[in-house]
Amino acid sequence: MLTLRSAALFVAAALLEIGGAWLVWQGIREHRGWVWIGGGVIALGLYGAVATLQPDANFGRILAAYGGVFIVGSLLWGMVADGFRPDRWDVVGALICLVGVGIIMYAPRGAVAG
Numbered sequence: 001m002l003t004l005r006s007a008a009l010f011v012a013a014a015l016l017e018i019g020g021a022w023l024v025w026q027g028i029r030e031h032r033g034w035v036w037i038g039g040g041v042i043a044l045g046l047y048g049a050v051a052t053l054q055p056d057a058n059f060g061r062i063l064a065a066y067g068g069v070f071i072v073g074s075l076l077w078g079m080v081a082d083g084f085r086p087d088r089w090d091v092v093g094a095l096i097c098l099v100g101v102g103i104i105m106y107a108p109r110g111a112v113a114g
Contacts, residue, residue: 002055003106010066010101013050014073020044022081056105065104068097 020043027036054062072094078084086094 006055006105009050009053010069011073013047013066014069016043016047016050017070018073018077020047022077061104065101068101068104071097 020040023036023040023043025040026032027034027038027040051062051066056062075084075086075090075094079086
């Protein structure tokens with residue numbers, strides 16, 4: 001159950017961070033204005049709050065694993081929002097990142113002998 005909660009928090013964080021960055025991008029680069037930028041800034045702040053809800057207490061581990069989620073989420077966002085079509089290397093790289101997320105976050109950890 002903790003793994004499911006953690007994965008859901010990663011998805012929520014990705015939506016907030018990628019969506020927030022996209023809103024700022026739209027506000028500045030596409031000249032949509034301050035409302036878009038402000039919405040993006042709020043979403044980015046919420047991303048930071050959601051990241052703290054992960055069950056693991058190790059900041060470095062959470063952010064390292066989240067990097068893989070961010071990569072996959074960014075490719076998906078580009079497909080949905082901008083019509084981006086990833087090539088096979090994008091897909092292979094994204095899958096490798098997800099394997100990394102799984103290892104970093106969900107590998108069994110026990111006491112290290114030594």
